[in-house]
Amino acid sequence: MMLARLMQTEGVWLFSRNPAAILAAIVTIVVVAGAVLAPWIAPTNPYDLSSFSLIDGLLPPLWEQGGDPRFLLGTDDQGRDMLSSILYGARLSLIIASVAMGIALVLGVSLGLAAGFFGGRLDAIVMRVADVQLALPAILTALLIDGISRGILPREVHDDLRLAVITLAIALSLWVNFARTARASTFVERNKDYVQAAIMMGQHPLRIMLRHILPNIVGPLLVIATVDLASAILLEATLSFLGVGLPADSPSLGTLIRIGMQYLLSGEWWILWMPTVFLVVLVVSINLLGDFLRDLFNPSLR
Amino acid sequence: MHRSQPHTTVLALSALLLSASPAISETFSWAGTTDPQTMDPHAVNAAPVLSFLNNVYEGLVRRGPDMDIQPSLATSWEALPDGAGWRFTLRQGVTYHDGSEFNADDVIFSYERAISEPSDVKSWFSSITGVERVDDYTVDFLTSAPNPLFPGSIANFMILDSGWAEANAAEMPARDAENHATRNANGTGPFVLASRDPGIETRLTPFSGWWDTAEHNLTEAVFTPIGNPATGLAALLSGEIDFISPIPLQDVTQVEERDGFKVLAGLETRVIMLGFGHDHETLKYSDETTDANPFLDPRVRLAVAQAIDVETIDRVIMRGAAEPVSQLLPAGLSGYSEENAERPAFDPDAATALLAEAGYPDGFSFGLMCPNDRYINDEAVCRAVASMLARVGIEANVNAMPVRGYWDELRADNFDMYLLGWSPGTFDAEHPFRFLAHTPTERLGTWNFGGYSSARIDELMTPILQEIDPDARQGMMDEVAGILQDDVAYVPLYTEPLIWAMKDNVEVIQRPDNFFMLRWVTVN
Numbered sequence: 173m174m175l176a177r178l179m180q181t182e183g184v185w186l187f188s189r190n191p192a193a194i195l196a197a198i199v200t201i202v203v204v205a206g207a208v209l210a211p212w213i214a215p216t217n218p219y220d221l222s223s224f225s226l227i228d229g230l231l232p233p234l235w236e237q238g239g240d241p242r243f244l245l246g247t248d249d250q251g252r253d254m255l256s257s258i259l260y261g262a263r264l265s266l267i268i269a270s271v272a273m274g275i276a277l278v279l280g281v282s283l284g285l286a287a288g289f290f291g292g293r294l295d296a297i298v299m300r301v302a303d304v305q306l307a308l309p310a311i312l313t314a315l316l317i318d319g320i321s322r323g324i325l326p327r328e329v330h331d332d333l334r335l336a337v338i339t340l341a342i343a344l345s346l347w348v349n350f351a352r353t354a355r356a357s358t359f360v361e362r363n364k365d366y367v368q369a370a371i372m373m374g375q376h377p378l379r380i381m382l383r384h385i386l387p388n389i390v391g392p393l394l395v396i397a398t399v400d401l402a403s404a405i406l407l408e409a410t411l412s413f414l415g416v417g418l419p420a421d422s423p424s425l426g427t428l429i430r431i432g433m434q435y436l437l438s439g440e441w442w443i444l445w446m447p448t449v450f451l452v453v454l455v456v457s458i459n460l461l462g463d464f465l466r467d468l469f470n471p472s473l474r
Numbered sequence: 475m476h477r478s479q480p481h482t483t484v485l486a487l488s489a490l491l492l493s494a495s496p497a498i499s500e501t502f503s504w505a506g507t508t509d510p511q512t513m514d515p516h517a518v519n520a521a522p523v524l525s526f527l528n529n530v531y532e533g534l535v536r537r538g539p540d541m542d543i544q545p546s547l548a549t550s551w552e553a554l555p556d557g558a559g560w561r562f563t564l565r566q567g568v569t570y571h572d573g574s575e576f577n578a579d580d581v582i583f584s585y586e587r588a589i590s591e592p593s594d595v596k597s598w599f600s601s602i603t604g605v606e607r608v609d610d611y612t613v614d615f616l617t618s619a620p621n622p623l624f625p626g627s628i629a630n631f632m633i634l635d636s637g638w639a640e641a642n643a644a645e646m647p648a649r650d651a652e653n654h655a656t657r658n659a660n661g662t663g664p665f666v667l668a669s670r671d672p673g674i675e676t677r678l679t680p681f682s683g684w685w686d687t688a689e690h691n692l693t694e695a696v697f698t699p700i701g702n703p704a705t706g707l708a709a710l711l712s713g714e715i716d717f718i719s720p721i722p723l724q725d726v727t728q729v730e731e732r733d734g735f736k737v738l739a740g741l742e743t744r745v746i747m748l749g750f751g752h753d754h755e756t757l758k759y760s761d762e763t764t765d766a767n768p769f770l771d772p773r774v775r776l777a778v779a780q781a782i783d784v785e786t787i788d789r790v791i792m793r794g795a796a797e798p799v800s801q802l803l804p805a806g807l808s809g810y811s812e813e814n815a816e817r818p819a820f821d822p823d824a825a826t827a828l829l830a831e832a833g834y835p836d837g838f839s840f841g842l843m844c845p846n847d848r849y850i851n852d853e854a855v856c857r858a859v860a861s862m863l864a865r866v867g868i869e870a871n872v873n874a875m876p877v878r879g880y881w882d883e884l885r886a887d888n889f890d891m892y893l894l895g896w897s898p899g900t901f902d903a904e905h906p907f908r909f910l911a912h913t914p915t916e917r918l919g920t921w922n923f924g925g926y927s928s929a930r931i932d933e934l935m936t937p938i939l940q941e942i943d944p945d946a947r948q949g950m951m952d953e954v955a956g957i958l959q960d961d962v963a964y965v966p967l968y969t970e971p972l973i974w975a976m977k978d979n980v981e982v983i984q985r986p987d988n989f990f991m992l993r994w995v996t997v998n
Contacts, residue, residue: 222864224861226858226862227786227790250858250861251790434722
C-alpha cells in the first residue's frame, strides 16, 4: 500500500529528475526484452545446428572490413551469429539469475522474518548459520556445491542437472543478505505499537508477519533484490567462465566470454568483446536502478 | 632461509659475465601439453613418452631428420637366409650413463622385458619368435616368416642395461604401479636424466660419454608440461621458456609478427578421421532410432563423407594449416595408394539423396564421441562436423570429453560415431591397416574400436608383411585402400598440423612424427 503510494507520487517525480536512472531503466528494459524475446527476435537460433554454417566462421562485425550484413556483430569460430548467441546467452543468464534470486529471496526473507519476530534460540541459530555462510565467499560456495554434486551424482545426471545445480549454488550464496536485512527490519517493526496491538489481539504469528510486518519492510528488500540480481548474473558468468557453469553447446554470457578468451590475442576481438560489453552494460544498468531504489526508500540519503 | 654469502655473489656475478659471452649456451627450457607419464621405455606406448625418452635411451636403429633409418646401437643388420629373421651387429665401446658397458645381453634382456606381460609395446614384436645371442656384439631376431620391414619398425624399441635394471628391481615394466625405472633412467642416449618431478619439471644434462658426436650446444635442458596451449604461449612470449609445441593455431600470425620469435609449421603424419560402430546392432545415443544402426549401410557412411566440407574445416578451424586426406595415412608415406587419392567430393545434395535412398529421408540422431584435449581443436572439429551433418538431416549429439577417459569409453563401445587420430608409427600403410582395418583379434585390429571387418583385408595382411617386391606389395596396399574407401570404413578428414614456436635464436629440426629431439637443438 505504502509502496504503491510512494511510487505514484514521490517515486515518479524523483525518477523523472534522475537521468541516470532513466537511462538505466531504458537499457535494462531493452536488454531484458531482447533476452526474453530472443527466440522471436534473434536472427538465428544458435542451438539449432543446421541454422549456421562453418563457411561463415570468424566473420568480423558489420562495420569492420569483411563484415557480412547477415551478421551484425560478426560470427564465432563455428559460424554462429554473435548477436543471436548473446541474446540467447543473456536469456539463459537472466533466467538462472532471476530464479536463483527468487529462491534466495523466499528463503532469506522467511528465515529473517521468523528470526526477527520470535528472537531467542531460533534467531541465534539462523544468524550463526548466516554468519558461517557470510564467511564463505559466494564464488567458493558455488564451487563447493558444484564440486560436491559432481562427486556424488553420476556424470549423465550431473550434466542434466547442471542448470539446477548452478542456480541452487547461486541462491545459497545470496540468501544471507535477505535474511539479515529482513531480521533487522523485523526487529524494529516488532516493537512498534501496531504489531504489539496485533499480538494483543491474539492474531496468529504467521498472519502478523505476512500481513503487518512484511509490507513495511519490503522497501529495503527490493533494493537488495535488485542489487543481488546483478550479483547473481555476475556470479553465473564467473562460474561459467571458470568452466563449472553451463556447457559450450548451451552458452550463457559467461560461457561465451570463456570461449572468446581463446581469441583474445589473435585479432578476432569481437568474439570476446561483444558478450563482455553486453554483460557489463546489463550489470551496470541493474546496479544503477538498485541505487535509485535505495535512494528512494531511504529519505536520509536524498 | 638461505642467505647469500659474499663469495656466492661473486660466483653468481662471474657466472652472469660468462653466460653473456655467446660461446656458452644457456639452459634450454621447453614445454609441451603432456608430461611423459613414465621414464620407463616399455611401460606406455604413447607419443609423449617415446618422444621424450628418445633423448635418454636409444634403440638398435634410430630415425634421422627425414625419418630415414640410421644405425644407432647396431652398426649394421642383414636378413638371415630363408626369411629366418634379422642379424644385428652391435656397436662396441658404448657405455650407459652410469658407466657400465653395452652388449648383446642388454638387447636380449630388453627384448624379454618388452614382450613381458606388463609391457605396453608387445605388438612391436608380433612377428618375432625369439632372440638369440651369437656373440657379445651380435644378436639374431628370429621370425617364422620373412619380415622385410622389421628393422625399420623398432626405432622406438629402447635398450636398458640389464645390470642396472636388476640392481634396482626394475626387471619388469611397471604399468599400474611404479618401480625404479618409472622415475629414473639409465640409457646410452645423448642426455642424462638429472632430476624428475612428475608433472612439474624434468631436467636433462648432456652425456659426456655419448658414442656419437653431439650436434647440439646445450648445457642443460628443462622440460615443463603446460596443459593449456594459451598459457604456454604466454610463457614463451614472456621469455620464460625457449620452445613450445603446439601453440593455438589462431595465434600463429601473432607470434610470427613478433620480433624475437618464430614458428615452425609442418604436417604431422597423424590423420584425423571419423569411425563408425560397424559391429553395433543398434544406435546407442539416438533420440528415436533405437532398433537399428543406420551406419551399417555403406550408403549412409558415404552420405556422412559427402556431407562434410573438409576444406572449410581446414580453412576456418585449422586456419589452413591442415591438409585434407583420403586415406588412413597422409600422401607421400610408403604404401600410400595413389589410385585412391581422391576424397568423396563435398556434395550435401547427394548426401541427402543417399540418406533417402537408404531409408532415412527424415534423417536420424546419434552420438558422436570426441576428445577435447588430445588433437588440435578436436572439439571444435566435432561441433563443425555435427553442424554439417545437421544440414543433410542427421543430428549428432556431440559428447566431448578429456582423453583421460576417452579410450576406455571407446573400448566399452560407448559411441555411434567417434573421432580418432592415427599416426603410422612405422611410416608405412601396413601400420594403420594392422591396427585399424584388420578384424579385431588378440594382437591385430587392436584400435579398430568399431569392429570393421573385411575378409579380403584380413587375408592380405600376412602377404603384405612378407612381400619383398615393392610393386607387388604396393598392389596389395592399393587393394586394401580401395576396399576401405569403397566401404567407407572410416571417413579420413585431414592431416594434423605441427605448430612449434620458439625464440629466434633456437634452431631445431622438426620431424614429421612430432618427436622433439634435443640432439639437434642449438641455441645461438
